[in-house]
Amino acid sequence: MFLVWLLVQVMALCTYPNLLDSPSFPEDAKKRARRILQACGGNSLGSYSASQGVNCIREDVAAYITRRDGVPADPDNIYLTTGASDGITTILKILVSGGGKSRTGVMIPIPQYPLYSAVLSELGAVQVNYYLDEDNCWALNVQELRRAVREAKEHCDPKVLCIINPGNPTGQVQSRKCIEDVIRFAWEEKLFLLADEVYQDNVYSADCRFHSFKKVLSEMGPEFSSNVELASFHSTSKGYMGECGYRGGYMEVINLHPEIKGQLVKLLSVRLCPPVSGQAAMDIMVNPPVPGEESFEQFxxxxxxxxxxxxxxxxxxxxxxxxxxxxxxxxxxxxxxxxxxxxxxxxxxxxxxxxxxxxxxxxxxxxxxxxxxxxxxxxxxxxxxxxxxxxxxxxxxxxxxxxxxxxxxxxxxxxxxxxx
Amino acid sequence: MFLVWLLVQVMALCTYPNLLDSPSFPEDAKKRARRILQACGGNSLGSYSASQGVNCIREDVAAYITRRDGVPADPDNIYLTTGASDGITTILKILVSGGGKSRTGVMIPIPQYPLYSAVLSELGAVQVNYYLDEDNCWALNVQELRRAVREAKEHCDPKVLCIINPGNPTGQVQSRKCIEDVIRFAWEEKLFLLADEVYQDNVYSADCRFHSFKKVLSEMGPEFSSNVELASFHSTSKGYMGECGYRGGYMEVINLHPEIKGQLVKLLSVRLCPPVSGQAAMDIMVNPPVPGEESFEQFxxxxxxxxxxxxxxxxxxxxxxxxxxxxxxxxxxxxxxxxxxxxxxxxxxxxxxxxxxxxxxxxxxxxxxxxxxxxxxxxxxxxxxxxxxxxxxxxxxxxxxxxxxxxxxxxxxxxxxxxx
Structure with missing residues (x-):
């Protein structure tokens, strides 16, 4: 982890609420801890939460996305997870299951983060490779997506398109134009978009900016924004906090069919809930100090x-x-x-x-x-x-x-x- | 949670190591926190651990089992998990996968804890019901196991026998005799034993005692103890701590085939690691104060x-x-x-x-x-x-x-x- 002091302080206050009386903690850290604890069963990180995650933390995630994108997010579409890996695994499990004559194909970039190949192998899905363009800074080329899906259709039923942006292991940051092309492709091919955006805060090149799939989708007009299904993932493990040990994560789902949503809640409830301490860490990440708050400067x-x-x-x-x-x-x-x-x-x-x-x-x-x-x-x-x-x-x-x-x-x- | 003070203190010290200098914490709480933190990457709960769990915590779990059973436990056989549910799901996934002509059957008690039916349905395994005897305090009757396995063999390949002891939702505590019978049955039928023992500290009837499957198995002689495959589960969520929000758990595996063990480690590594705060909570549970330590009386x-x-x-x-x-x-x-x-x-x-x-x-x-x-x-x-x-x-x-x-x-x- 990178030792962001506010995170350490709020986690300490949540873990040991006696410290809420201590003068050595800033007021805004206490305010955050109180808000989290009040929403927790028994005012403690030690109780189960709802399977979808603590309500007020999901609200804070939605507010974060709204600020980031300038497009509203609905807390009901937010699911807190045990790191991003857990969310990705869970949604893939749902998308891959369910009959059909031919096996489900899931498109993943090559090079990829091996979570994808491992989960697809676990689920018995067909891994459909599309190659990133190394000669072009590992850019995603829609022509290559077309080639991959065309060839895949000969032996499976491609249903999902996974994107990692910024890329792991390749480190490229996708342009807005590229994201629009990908969304149009997903719409044409009726593919569920799975956007792994855990490195959204880790953009270094001066000529690059992070664009979320959610924002671009929302701005492409109702034909796309009301139809393309999307799940986007984020995590406490990367960014500028790097608090990976707490296993905090969230996913936001867009245009998910109500029946699938029902299945998702059912599947999540079998595992009871994500770690509540990881949920608290997520709250600090999506709810950073604003000017005027005591911790702002240091943060x-x-x-x-x-x-x-x-x-x-x-x-x-x-x-x-x-x-x-x-x-x-x-x-x-x-x-x-x-x-x-x-x-x-x-x-x-x-x-x-x-x-x-x-x-x-x-x-x-x-x-x-x-x-x-x-x-x-x-x-x-x-x-x-x-x-x-x-x-x-x-x-x-x-x-x-x-x-x-x-x-x-x-x-x-x-x-x-x-x-x- | 039940507010066991030592747990709150050690979790606070681990989360906020500045408190290690505070005179208001007992020395043995500090000793525990230091031991945990020294074994964590960056001396923090915020870093990934090994996928199998923090080494010293697995050692403490093994020492706990050794004390409990009077039979040695090997830290290499201990896997820390995200609550017991995660461990049960993972091992079932491995046991159910892998070819064979007919589908894998998994025997579960009826009434059962619905985690089992949900996971078997997810995995496409056949749920093989054996009924607990309500007229006999919900006891497990080996004749009923024989009936269930005989009938199951007509349409699937029974490979796993799940036991919940003490029972959820039925609350019975199995006698030593019963456990011996079950182990003998598992041996005869070559079934993998999955012992859900998360309520092992929650025994109330004066004429009942908890006997672990591991202990009974170890005492039945090498024919059984070297051959019967067993996975046993425990959790921080029950007992006298009830710290369910931290999602701490462990499983101990016995006689697991080295190849399966390899698969298990691979599967776990896909999810990176269980929450480190939950691992710390587990350490406190398996390493309670002993006479002479400052926290002993209050604990x-x-x-x-x-x-x-x-x-x-x-x-x-x-x-x-x-x-x-x-x-x-x-x-x-x-x-x-x-x-x-x-x-x-x-x-x-x-x-x-x-x-x-x-x-x-x-x-x-x-x-x-x-x-x-x-x-x-x-x-x-x-x-x-x-x-x-x-x-x-x-x-x-x-x-x-x-x-x-x-x-x-x-x-x-x-x-x-x-x-x-």
Missing amino acids: LKEKESVLSNLAKKAKLTEDLFNQVPGIRCNPLQGAMYAFPRIVLPPRAVEAAQAHNMAPDMFYCMKLLEETGVCVVPGSGFGQREGTYHFRMTILPPVEKLKTVLQRVKDFHIQFLGEFA | LKEKESVLSNLAKKAKLTEDLFNQVPGIRCNPLQGAMYAFPRIVLPPRAVEAAQAHNMAPDMFYCMKLLEETGVCVVPGSGFGQREGTYHFRMTILPPVEKLKTVLQRVKDFHIQFLGEFA
Whole structure:
């Protein structure tokens, strides 16, 4: 986590309400804690909440979305979840189930975050790959969506289109134009849109902005805004708080069929409720201090410090990778990762095959053994046949990150020499 | 929750480590908090843990089981979960998946806790009912297991036997003899045993004791203890803490095939980790104060007060229900519920049918409308054809519970008159 002080304070007050009398906590932290506790059973984080989540927290999420998009959000459409992963799994479970002769197809980007492939495999759905355009900053190309859906229809029934924006592991931030095209495509093909927007606060490139699918959809006129089904996900685990241990998340659903909504509530109620402490963390994230509140200045300073630091490290990482012969790295426009392409010499590919390993796995294992740096091979996320990548987070402190990057650079040059 | 002070204190210290310097917290609470935080990434509840759970907490769970059973437990066999529901769902998912010509059958008690029927329906498994013996205090009868498995084999492949002990909603506590019989049966039929033991601390009848399946299995000799596969579940949500909002739980697996174990870890890692605050709550539950520690006296007092109060309410509820003509209630040996049988007059059954409702649902809705008392109809848990029940918790404070019981009594007598 990034130690945003207000979060720590409100969580402390909610966990130990005796502190509400302590003069060492700011008034706005107390106000937030009181509001949360009053909405909790027994005024405690230790009681079950409603399966959909604590009412006032869902209201705060709706108000947050309304402010973000300038388009109203309805608390009834908000579901608090156990991190975003839980929400994504739950909605996919509902969308994939239900008869039909052919199996349900779910379109996912390649490279993807492996939650998607894992859940689709669990659910017995067909994974329909669409490839992001590496030569174009990992942009999503609607022509590629058309190709993927056309080929998929020969063996399954494509029903869902998953988008990760900003991208994980690829870090691209989608343009408004691209999002409009995707929505139009989803409408034409009657696909349910699943927008994984957990990195919405993590945008670093000066020429990029986050546009939510909800906002763009709402502004495309009633033909789209009243018909395209959408679920969007957010999380306390990323952004400038990074409070992943609390497992807080929400999803907003738009145009969900009432019958499906009934099924969703039923499915959620089987698991009783998301962790109430995670729900409280979500409330702090969507309800940040405003000018005039005691915590405002410090909060703003902390938020800007975390985000500008990440932006600095994003640039640093891109620049350094692109100085290395045989490594090519797209700009890290958003999210928290670099996903550079590595050119592996044919002899290295042969050596990997001799070890019965994927070539990028062979590379990453050698990197780990020789430098202590642990990165994830691209084959874990999917990549175009014959290309190789790895994913690295930019979370280490700047000086440490510099050391890490230098080690990768030295290793890579030595590796090229070894297998030349 | 039941407000056990040590839990609140340790959770506060873990959430807000500044308090570790405060003189108003007992030393043993600080010691516990430090131990937990040192094992957490970034010394914080806000970071991801390992998918299986924080190491030192799994060690404390293993030590707890070892003390409870007098039989060693291995931390490697402990998985921390998001409440017990999550653990039960996950293990069932693994056991039910995987080919075979006929569908997997899972044996569950009737009446059951509806998590089971819901998850089996989600997973497309066959629910194989075995009936608990209402005339014999809801005991589990191995002859009935034999009947159920014999009939099930005609249309599915029974692989799992679920046991809830102490029972929910039925409140029975199984004898050691019964557990031995069940284990022998599972061994003969090669069934995976799933022991839902979340009410293990909630035993009230003086002539009953909780025996864990793990302990009994371990003491039956190597033929059983090395072969019968078992998963046992526990939770922070019940017992004398009742900290359900934190979603803490664990499962212990015994004799799990290494390949299945690999699958389990993979499946868990997709969801990243259980909430770390719930893991911390679990640590406090399995690591209570010992004589000599500062919190010992107060903790003991609180624990005994919660449990003796529940025992008193269990007896009160049983006694009052059995004074009402047409209600018959088995002893509430354990757990937190009464599940009385109600005799409904034929005219009431007809009236329910005219309303297109199950007769017990009709009864419960009328009870709610006329008295404000909300109970759950037996049909939600399953019951023998033609019998009717409802489930009521014994959680309200004694005086309130008395009022509730009196209202149910008055309503029932009036209901019998109305439909005589």
